[in-house]
Amino acid sequence: MESHPTLRLRVFDLNCWAIRYLSKRRQERVRLLGDMLRREDFDLVLLQEVWSEQDYSDLKAKLGSCYPFSHYFRSGVIGSGLCVFSRFPILDTLLYQYSLNGYPYMLQHGDWFCGKSVGLVIIKISGIIFNVYVTHLHAEYCREKDAYLPHRLVQAWELAQFVRHTSKAADVVLLGGDLNMHPEDVGIRLLRGWTGLRDAFVEATHFEGCEDGCTLVPSNCFTGKSELQPFPLGIRIDYILYKAISSFTVKCEELKTTTGPAPGMDVPFSDHEAVMATLHIQRQGQAAGSTSGTAEPTLADVVTEARTEVGAGLRVAQRQRYSSGRMAVLALLLLLVQAAAALGVLVGLDAGQPFPKLSFCLLAFLAIGILALAAGLHVFHTMEVKMLHGTEEQMRMALRALQERP
Amino acid sequence: MESHPTLRLRVFDLNCWAIRYLSKRRQERVRLLGDMLRREDFDLVLLQEVWSEQDYSDLKAKLGSCYPFSHYFRSGVIGSGLCVFSRFPILDTLLYQYSLNGYPYMLQHGDWFCGKSVGLVIIKISGIIFNVYVTHLHAEYCREKDAYLPHRLVQAWELAQFVRHTSKAADVVLLGGDLNMHPEDVGIRLLRGWTGLRDAFVEATHFEGCEDGCTLVPSNCFTGKSELQPFPLGIRIDYILYKAISSFTVKCEELKTTTGPAPGMDVPFSDHEAVMATLHIQRQGQAAGSTSGTAEPTLADVVTEARTEVGAGLRVAQRQRYSSGRMAVLALLLLLVQAAAALGVLVGLDAGQPFPKLSFCLLAFLAIGILALAAGLHVFHTMEVKMLHGTEEQMRMALRALQERP
Numbered sequence: 001m002e003s004h005p006t007l008r009l010r011v012f013d014l015n016c017w018a019i020r021y022l023s024k025r026r027q028e029r030v031r032l033l034g035d036m037l038r039r040e041d042f043d044l045v046l047l048q049e050v051w052s053e054q055d056y057s058d059l060k061a062k063l064g065s066c067y068p069f070s071h072y073f074r075s076g077v078i079g080s081g082l083c084v085f086s087r088f089p090i091l092d093t094l095l096y097q098y099s100l101n102g103y104p105y106m107l108q109h110g111d112w113f114c115g116k117s118v119g120l121v122i123i124k125i126s127g128i129i130f131n132v133y134v135t136h137l138h139a140e141y142c143r144e145k146d147a148y149l150p151h152r153l154v155q156a157w158e159l160a161q162f163v164r165h166t167s168k169a170a171d172v173v174l175l176g177g178d179l180n181m182h183p184e185d186v187g188i189r190l191l192r193g194w195t196g197l198r199d200a201f202v203e204a205t206h207f208e209g210c211e212d213g214c215t216l217v218p219s220n221c222f223t224g225k226s227e228l229q230p231f232p233l234g235i236r237i238d239y240i241l242y243k244a245i246s247s248f249t250v251k252c253e254e255l256k257t258t259t260g261p262a263p264g265m266d267v268p269f270s271d272h273e274a275v276m277a278t279l280h281i282q283r284q285g286q287a288a289g290s291t292s293g294t295a296e297p298t299l300a301d302v303v304t305e306a307r308t309e310v311g312a313g314l315r316v317a318q319r320q321r322y323s324s325g326r327m328a329v330l331a332l333l334l335l336l337v338q339a340a341a342a343l344g345v346l347v348g349l350d351a352g353q354p355f356p357k358l359s360f361c362l363l364a365f366l367a368i369g370i371l372a373l374a375a376g377l378h379v380f381h382t383m384e385v386k387m388l389h390g391t392e393e394q395m396r397m398a399l400r401a402l403q404e405r406p
Numbered sequence: 407m408e409s410h411p412t413l414r415l416r417v418f419d420l421n422c423w424a425i426r427y428l429s430k431r432r433q434e435r436v437r438l439l440g441d442m443l444r445r446e447d448f449d450l451v452l453l454q455e456v457w458s459e460q461d462y463s464d465l466k467a468k469l470g471s472c473y474p475f476s477h478y479f480r481s482g483v484i485g486s487g488l489c490v491f492s493r494f495p496i497l498d499t500l501l502y503q504y505s506l507n508g509y510p511y512m513l514q515h516g517d518w519f520c521g522k523s524v525g526l527v528i529i530k531i532s533g534i535i536f537n538v539y540v541t542h543l544h545a546e547y548c549r550e551k552d553a554y555l556p557h558r559l560v561q562a563w564e565l566a567q568f569v570r571h572t573s574k575a576a577d578v579v580l581l582g583g584d585l586n587m588h589p590e591d592v593g594i595r596l597l598r599g600w601t602g603l604r605d606a607f608v609e610a611t612h613f614e615g616c617e618d619g620c621t622l623v624p625s626n627c628f629t630g631k632s633e634l635q636p637f638p639l640g641i642r643i644d645y646i647l648y649k650a651i652s653s654f655t656v657k658c659e660e661l662k663t664t665t666g667p668a669p670g671m672d673v674p675f676s677d678h679e680a681v682m683a684t685l686h687i688q689r690q691g692q693a694a695g696s697t698s699g700t701a702e703p704t705l706a707d708v709v710t711e712a713r714t715e716v717g718a719g720l721r722v723a724q725r726q727r728y729s730s731g732r733m734a735v736l737a738l739l740l741l742l743v744q745a746a747a748a749l750g751v752l753v754g755l756d757a758g759q760p761f762p763k764l765s766f767c768l769l770a771f772l773a774i775g776i777l778a779l780a781a782g783l784h785v786f787h788t789m790e791v792k793m794l795h796g797t798e799e800q801m802r803m804a805l806r807a808l809q810e811r812p
Binding site: 077382 | 483497499500503526567570571763771775778785788793799
């Protein structure tokens with residue numbers, strides 16, 4: 001077998017929790033992160049929740065000498081929060097905004113306003129084409145009754161499809177981000193199974209960091225202790241995934257997570273722990289076989305499971321569309337009745353004016369308000385139904401293709 | 407040179423103008439279209455503006471025997487309107503919804519509600535991988551003062567980027583659709599230059615149909631005559647574009663358009679004319695060179711021109727964001743003043759009650775209405791600014807890459 005030189009790549013991934021006005025000690029943490037990244041000299045840095053473009057610009061200015069190439073992905077109202085810093089030139093970029101991402105009226109959660117997306121940057125190192133994806137999926141606010149599961153599954157499916165369709169000319173695929181899914185969740189099994197991506201934590205020869213590779217741990221001073229109560233060790237929701245296409249192999253030599261504040265610091269970089277992987281990439285003598293770690297009957301089961309959840313979400317969305325539509329019709333009827341009554345008074349049919357003017361006006365305004373709100377909700381849930389239906393249909397096609405394969 | 411067999415592919419493209427309740431003689435036209443497609447036996451049929459899923463299902467049922475494979479792309483409130491019928495198995499699909507697509511409050515135009523997108527279907531014929539794209543860009547309602555130009559340019563750019571990033575493993579790329587751009591417009595020059603796609607009308611050895619290949623002609627009984635007044639021959643806004651990647655060549659042997667009603671019919675299929683191309687695909691002995699017909703200095707000029715227009719759109723969007731934000735603040739101030747006055751009356755500071763109750767309430771409701779509307783607009787225009795800014799930035803990167811190329 002021929003011997004080819006090995007490329008060693010150090011990748012850093014972190015959900016920075018840098019929400020302006022809301023995140024504690026944000027500027028201090030971003031400054032510390034910048035100092036550390038400059039010191040450590042990674043090859044690739046994938047960040048999420050850098051919501052403020054000013055924070056990105058500050059990091060860019062600080063890191064210019066060691067990471068001369070960078071990209072910030074803009075989307076949604078607040079921004080996608082996604083950015084990449086690289087020691088190697090970025091050849092091209094593409095952004096894909098997920099079609100579903102929570103509800104605009106869930107202001108307390110706010111995911112809708114972020115325009116959650118996946119960003120792709122293409123990088124060439126020593127002649128090897130890397131497709132690097134950075135993403136952040138919808139948060140899970142209540143694991144027992146997760147109202148956002150169908151949306152997160154649509155995102156996981158769109159992420160998998162986007163990676164598959166855009167990485168066909170790549171030699172190596174890297175994906176880093178906060179997927180908001182535990183390792184055994186259906187969404188991550190779907191993503192891994194459908195793309196063939198491997199989990200750096202599972203594959204790592206050497207691991208150092210929080211137990212079980214957790215990235216949201218109770219010992220971090222910024223995490224919500226009550227949410228993590230059922231998980232005394234914490235949860236693992238931040239990932240570095242990879243695979244080699246064509247004639248390359250990728251091995252994860254070492255995986256690390258941060259474990260709270262670095263030595264000499266009194267504050268961790270974020271409420272999440274960072275994930276750091278050292279990957280070895282080598283050209284092989286002959287083309288590697290399929291890197292998919294999932295046998296196809298299992299993959300069909302995973303797609304079926306995901307499709308069932310999306311179907312359940314579809315039925316909920318259809319009910320919400322119906323309710324909001326009915327509410328709009330009722331408000332419209334009320335307005336029509338009021339208009340008829342007002343007309344009656346005007347043409348002198350009912351000179352007694354049985355209803356006080358003020359209440360009459362208040363009622364009309366209420367009806368107009370409800371009509372506008374219900375119509376808006378109806379439009380929104382119609383779009384939701386369309387996208388859930390479309391995804392369910394795509395999954396059905398995928399299942400058929402899996403079953404037809406010899 | 408080796409001799410390889412030639413594959414002959416007949417492609418049909420039409421904007422069907424099949425809007426439920428609005429389009430004239432819709433069902434009759436869809437039926438006639440189905441009959442003709444069954445008779446003509448094309449290889450690939452790319453349709454736009456099939457807004458009703460029922461129309462799609464009817465076509466699917468009618469065409470099942472000659473086009474056994476089909477896909478309908480769902481998006482937006484009404485649906486993307488895009489669908490594909492194929493004689494060959496569809497291996498995979500992907501939908502990309504454009505990030506900007508008009509304004510929700512422009513109800514009379516309605517583009518926003520359609521969720522304009524590009525759909526990709528992957529087809530394999532005789533071992534050749536075809537990436538087939540079908541799309542429909544934002545309409546142009548006033549050519550002299552085209553308020554939607556920046557949005558259409560963002561769409562053209564996203565379309566070009568999507569084609570480039572997803573077609574790297576394809577042998578042949580085909581794109582059909584209503585691009586709502588004249589052949590000399592900056593958007594189509596950008597799309598062709600940035601992807602290397604060639605225009606079937608320009609390349610065709612033999613042409614038959616409306617003069618200059620026009621697809622929206624005054625002689626069609628459904629077209630708006632006043633809009634077409636400056637163009638006595640009509641305009642060409644529906645295209646079939648193609649290119650070969652890797653070691654293939656594509657030639658357009660024949661291009662046809664419909665010319666109003668077919669013989670024996672009293673109604674055309676749509677307000678648009680259909681475009682029909684016969685393509686010859688041949689494997690070459692050696693890899694073909696770049697198929698880009700545009701020299702790079704020219705391409706840089708086109709990207710610069712497009713970037714200028716997107717920049718102008720960005721400034722308009724920024725002004726609208728500012729105006730709506732200011733309006734929201736003023737409405738909020740009015741509400742606060744009213745709340746203070748009401749509080750004054752309640753605590754007995756002003757027992758005289760200087761303002762009639764009814765007017766007071768009406769004013770409060772008006773302020774709440776304006777606040778909600780202005781806040782919604784502010785959120786929308788903030789997203790618009792983000793996406794225009796992001797596209798401008800991407801175009802800047804592309805320009806730098808073009809200039810740096812040796």
